[in-house]
Amino acid sequence: MSSEGKGQGRAAVTLSDVARLAGVAPMTVSRYLNQPETVREPTRLKVRRAIEQTGYVHNRLAGALKSSRTRLVAVVVPMVTNPIFSDAFQAINERLAKAGYQVLLGVSGYQCEQEQELLEVILSRRPDGIILTGTLHTTTSRNRLRAAGVPVVETWDLSAEPIDMLVGFSHEQAGRDVARHLLGQGYRHFALLAVDDPRGLRRADSFSKTLAEEGGTDLYRRTWQGLPSLAQGREGLSALLQALPSDQPGPCVVVCTSDTIAQGVLTEAASRGIRVPEQLAVMGFGDMAFAAHTFPALSTVRIDGTLMGHTAATMLLERLQGDSVASKTVDIGFELVKRESTI
Amino acid sequence: MSSEGKGQGRAAVTLSDVARLAGVAPMTVSRYLNQPETVREPTRLKVRRAIEQTGYVHNRLAGALKSSRTRLVAVVVPMVTNPIFSDAFQAINERLAKAGYQVLLGVSGYQCEQEQELLEVILSRRPDGIILTGTLHTTTSRNRLRAAGVPVVETWDLSAEPIDMLVGFSHEQAGRDVARHLLGQGYRHFALLAVDDPRGLRRADSFSKTLAEEGGTDLYRRTWQGLPSLAQGREGLSALLQALPSDQPGPCVVVCTSDTIAQGVLTEAASRGIRVPEQLAVMGFGDMAFAAHTFPALSTVRIDGTLMGHTAATMLLERLQGDSVASKTVDIGFELVKRESTI
DNA sequence: ATGAAAGCGCTAACAT
DNA sequence: ATGTTAGCGCTTTCAT
Numbered sequence: 001m002s003s004e005g006k007g008q009g010r011a012a013v014t015l016s017d018v019a020r021l022a023g024v025a026p027m028t029v030s031r032y033l034n035q036p037e038t039v040r041e042p043t044r045l046k047v048r049r050a051i052e053q054t055g056y057v058h059n060r061l062a063g064a065l066k067s068s069r070t071r072l073v074a075v076v077v078p079m080v081t082n083p084i085f086s087d088a089f090q091a092i093n094e095r096l097a098k099a100g101y102q103v104l105l106g107v108s109g110y111q112c113e114q115e116q117e118l119l120e121v122i123l124s125r126r127p128d129g130i131i132l133t134g135t136l137h138t139t140t141s142r143n144r145l146r147a148a149g150v151p152v153v154e155t156w157d158l159s160a161e162p163i164d165m166l167v168g169f170s171h172e173q174a175g176r177d178v179a180r181h182l183l184g185q186g187y188r189h190f191a192l193l194a195v196d197d198p199r200g201l202r203r204a205d206s207f208s209k210t211l212a213e214e215g216g217t218d219l220y221r222r223t224w225q226g227l228p229s230l231a232q233g234r235e236g237l238s239a240l241l242q243a244l245p246s247d248q249p250g251p252c253v254v255v256c257t258s259d260t261i262a263q264g265v266l267t268e269a270a271s272r273g274i275r276v277p278e279q280l281a282v283m284g285f286g287d288m289a290f291a292a293h294t295f296p297a298l299s300t301v302r303i304d305g306t307l308m309g310h311t312a313a314t315m316l317l318e319r320l321q322g323d324s325v326a327s328k329t330v331d332i333g334f335e336l337v338k339r340e341s342t343i
Numbered sequence: 344m345s346s347e348g349k350g351q352g353r354a355a356v357t358l359s360d361v362a363r364l365a366g367v368a369p370m371t372v373s374r375y376l377n378q379p380e381t382v383r384e385p386t387r388l389k390v391r392r393a394i395e396q397t398g399y400v401h402n403r404l405a406g407a408l409k410s411s412r413t414r415l416v417a418v419v420v421p422m423v424t425n426p427i428f429s430d431a432f433q434a435i436n437e438r439l440a441k442a443g444y445q446v447l448l449g450v451s452g453y454q455c456e457q458e459q460e461l462l463e464v465i466l467s468r469r470p471d472g473i474i475l476t477g478t479l480h481t482t483t484s485r486n487r488l489r490a491a492g493v494p495v496v497e498t499w500d501l502s503a504e505p506i507d508m509l510v511g512f513s514h515e516q517a518g519r520d521v522a523r524h525l526l527g528q529g530y531r532h533f534a535l536l537a538v539d540d541p542r543g544l545r546r547a548d549s550f551s552k553t554l555a556e557e558g559g560t561d562l563y564r565r566t567w568q569g570l571p572s573l574a575q576g577r578e579g580l581s582a583l584l585q586a587l588p589s590d591q592p593g594p595c596v597v598v599c600t601s602d603t604i605a606q607g608v609l610t611e612a613a614s615r616g617i618r619v620p621e622q623l624a625v626m627g628f629g630d631m632a633f634a635a636h637t638f639p640a641l642s643t644v645r646i647d648g649t650l651m652g653h654t655a656a657t658m659l660l661e662r663l664q665g666d667s668v669a670s671k672t673v674d675i676g677f678e679l680v681k682r683e684s685t686i
Numbered sequence: 687a688t689g690a691a692a693g694c695g696c697t698a699a700c701a702t
Numbered sequence: 703a704t705g706t707t708a709g710c711g712c713t714t715t716c717a718t
Contacts, residue, residue: 014711025689030713040687055490058467061413062711065404066694075448080436081429090423093450102464103448105418107436121445124401147398230633264636270613271638290573293607295614357695368705373697383703405695409710 013054022050033058064126073316074127076106076115078134078197082227084258084286084305085133088155091309092131099317101128108133110197116141123148129316135159135166136198151319153312157199158331165319167311167330171199174301174334175206178283181336182253183215185343187281189252191220193236193261195228200257203285207255220244228257233264234271237280241272252280253342259284259291259300266294266341282341296340308332356397365393376401407469416659417470419449419458421477421540425570427601427629427648428476431498434652435474442660444471451476453540459484466491472659478502478509479541494662496655500542501674508662510654510673514542517644517677518549521626524679525596526558528686530624532595534563536579536604538571543600546628550598563587571600576607577614580623584615595623596685602627602634602643609637609684625684639683651675 015033019026024043032039032047039047050056064070073096077085093103106122108115116138122130123144129151135158137145145152145163152164159166182190190211194204201223211219220240224232237254244252256262262284269276276282276296284291287302311330358376362369367386375382375390382390393399407413416439420428436446449465451458459481465473466487472494478501480488488495488506495507502509525533533554537547544566554562563583567575580597587595599605605627612619619625619639627634630645654673 012711016711026711027690027713028688031688034713038687043687055487057463057487057491059469059711060467061404061408061469062694063713064694065408065696065711066713068694070404080423080433081426083424083426083429086424086426086429090450093423093448097450102468105436105446105448107433107440120400124403125445126402126404144398144400148400230636234636260633263633267636267638290603290606293573293577293610295610355695358697359695369695370697370706371704374704377697381703386703402695405710406697407710408695408712409697411710 013056015056015059018047018050018054018056021054022046030063034063068126070126070128071101072104072125072127073101073129073131073313074104074106074122074125075131076108076118076122076133078108078110079227080105080107083260083288084303087305088309088312091306092313095310095313095317099313101317112136112138112141119144123150128320129153131155131312131316132163134199135162135168137163151316153316155308155312158329162329165312165315165328167308167315167332169303169332169334171202172206174285175203175208176210177334177336178203178255178301179207179210180214182255182281182283182342183211187253187343188215188217188250189248190215190217191236191240191252191254192222192256193233193254193265194221194223194257195232195261196223196225197257200285204257228260230260230264230267233261233266234268235264236261237265237268251278251343253283254280255283257285259286259288259298262298262300262341263290263294266296266298270295277340277342281343284341287335287337291337292339294341299339299342300337302335302337304332356399358399358402361390361393361397361399364397365389373406377406411469413469413471414444415447415468415470416444416472416474416656417447417449417465417468418474419451419461419465419476421451421453422570423448423450426603426631427646430648431652431655434649435656438653438656438660442656444660455479455481455484462487466493471663472496474498474655474659475506477542478505478511480506494659496659498651498655501672505672508655508658508671510651510658510675512646512675512677514545515549517628518546518551519553520677520679521546521598521644522550522553523557525598525624525626525685526554530596530686531558531560531593532591533558533560534579534583534595534597535565535599536576536597536608537564537566537600538575538604539566539568540600543628547600571603573603573607573610576604576609577611578607579604580608580611594621594686596626597623598626600628602629602631602641605641605643605684606633606637609639609641613638620683620685624686627684630678630680634680635682637684642682642685643680645678645680647675 015029016026019029106118119141131153133156135154154166157168158170222236254265262282265282274280284298284300287300291298291300358372359369362372449461462484474496476499478497497509500511501513565579597608605625608625617623627641627643630643634641634643
């Protein structure tokens with residue numbers, strides 16, 4: 001190869017090389033790169049040409065070291081394969097990219113010890129900000145984050161004591177509202193299909209508790225480990241049908257902590273010729289893209305992931321630009337969406 | 344707040360502070376951090392204590408500047424909300440994290456001009472390696488990448504002229520194999536539902552071409568822009584049914600460039616009481632997690648995203664560790680999975 | 687509007 | 703096994 005790559009060929013082009021070729025000081029090139037408007041057009045032209053000729057690529061590593069601004073934001077998600085996070089993550093990235101920041105990704109695997117290790121690695125990169133999923137962190141993590149003085153946004157939850165900033169919604173309230181809504185529709189028989197993610201579990205518990213308090217009705221419950229899947233929904237309904245008394249007096253609602261599980265329930269129902277919602281009702285969570293297009297269309301709880309991501313990124317950017325010190329908490333709420341899978 | 348954050352309080356703790364407190368040279372602390380086995384236990388202990396006392400967090404920014412190794416790998420995906428990439432992305436991240444590398448995320452939005460801009464920003468971070476999606480890049484991008492001398496792995500495709508390393512499968516062959524398989528099963532009436540992503544389109548074109556050459560049969564085709572969705576599948580089948588002659592002599596296969604679209608077709612079929620595969624057959628692509636659990640179970644083309652991601656990361660890491668200069672191409676292949684949605 | 691000096695915090699290379 | 707020296711490539715700060 002004839003390239004002048006850093007690996008094999010000559011030393012990489014530096015800002016000083018560009019400056020020499022352009023006949024200006026290195027500082028002028030730096031200004032051209034960072035605040036072009038402070039450089040006069042004739043000078044800009046010289047610099048531009050020199051950059052083109054040399055094929056110079058700005059080195060933000062060195063700049064960051066001096067200025068202690070990396071323009072890096074670390075985003076920690078539990079699992080990239082869980083589509084519930086995709087919209088928020090996409091929105092975060094979009095917003096940050098537009099503002100000239102880049103995303104350093106961390107995957108915590110739903111474990112706060114793993115998150116703690118991750119955070120150490122992340123902090124060693126000196127990100128300008130950190131966006132976390134959830135409010136469940138080790139004490140060490142919280143202390144380190146505070147000590148580092150990095151702006152932090154926690155997402156997907158509300159908590160009494162955020163590390164710094166927070167955007168999310170109340171999972172307790174979501175569970176409660178679903179229970180009340182279904183009780184209000186006249187349902188008295190419930191099944192709950194959940195995966196063991198911490199927030200989903202809290203919704204489920206809140207749901208059960210509300211039922212116990214306000215309905216006094218029976219509840220079949222099944223919990224899985226890992227990611228929500230169609231298979232769980234199918235399996236869950238099969239098991240439920242076996243557990244159900246044959247003299248079941250009224251229709252049962254299957255409440256799922258994820259739309260994906262709910263879609264599995266609908267699928268299993270279709271495969272058995274069970275009519276939804278007449279014989280069996282189904283409630284999802286998330287209002288993912290497909291929820292409006294299942295058959296029958298899925299009643300669910302809408303979470304606006306895009307809004308959450310956008311809000312999180314915006315809060316962070318505002319803090320990064322201005323100096324508004326106020327810790328802020330934003331409740332983006334949720335919305336019950338009644339479609340055809342429930343009465 | 345009483346924290347010693349970089350923002351408000353005192354200056355951040357540096358490696359030299361730790362060294363002073365431990366009564367050793369800065370270099371010894373650096374060794375402790377990077378190759379602890381080269382430091383004797385008594386010294387290690389002193390350093391460990393000093394780090395704990397000061398709450399020191401390693402600054403890899405400065406280290407990277409000196410050593411020109413960032414331990415950063417940039418990963419560019421078209422869209423994080425497209426679940427087809429999730430498994431591969433997850434596998435990449437896992438493999439890299441285990442090896443002490445971190446992922447810098449880039450989202451190209453399926454546009455190679457956008458990718459080009461992204462690449463400039465990415466290169467300014469001096470990543471040790473780059474993993475790209477697809478082989479469609481601007482000439483400028485290819486040149487810059489080569490000039491930078493960064494190891495590059497392109498994924499999700501095979502191409503005559505990779506930039507550096509490559510792992511994927513042949514979309515032409517996939518389209519052809521699907522066509523031949525279905526012709527072999529006796530199908531003569533075809534519909535094709537596609538989204539306009541470049542690789543899906545190539546599969547679709549190859550499929551159509553093979554049909555024209557080897558089957559001479561009719562083909563209904565519909566293409567959407569953007570991400571694959573359930574809604575497209577439902578809409579696509581509705582439109583197809585209207586377009587179909589009422590005296591249709593045999594069953595039709597709906598071939599989709601994504602499992603998600605195929606799931607939509609199954610959903611629409613179920614909602615209309617159309618029996619699959621007797622009255623209508625459906626073929627997906629991807630073998631995503633749900634494909635084995637739809638009703639009926641979806642025949643599809645399996646792509647092992649986890650394997651692809653793992654392979655890509657491993658190739659990169661090998662290059663980063665050893666100095667094997669050989670450009671390598673890996674064909675991970677694909678597999679036709681016959682389930683119940685086709686005969 | 688441009689330049690000169692100094693140094694961000696670490697590690698490669700070379701001692702000891 | 704540990705220490706010393708020098709400097710990575712940029713930007714802050716202070717001149718001009």
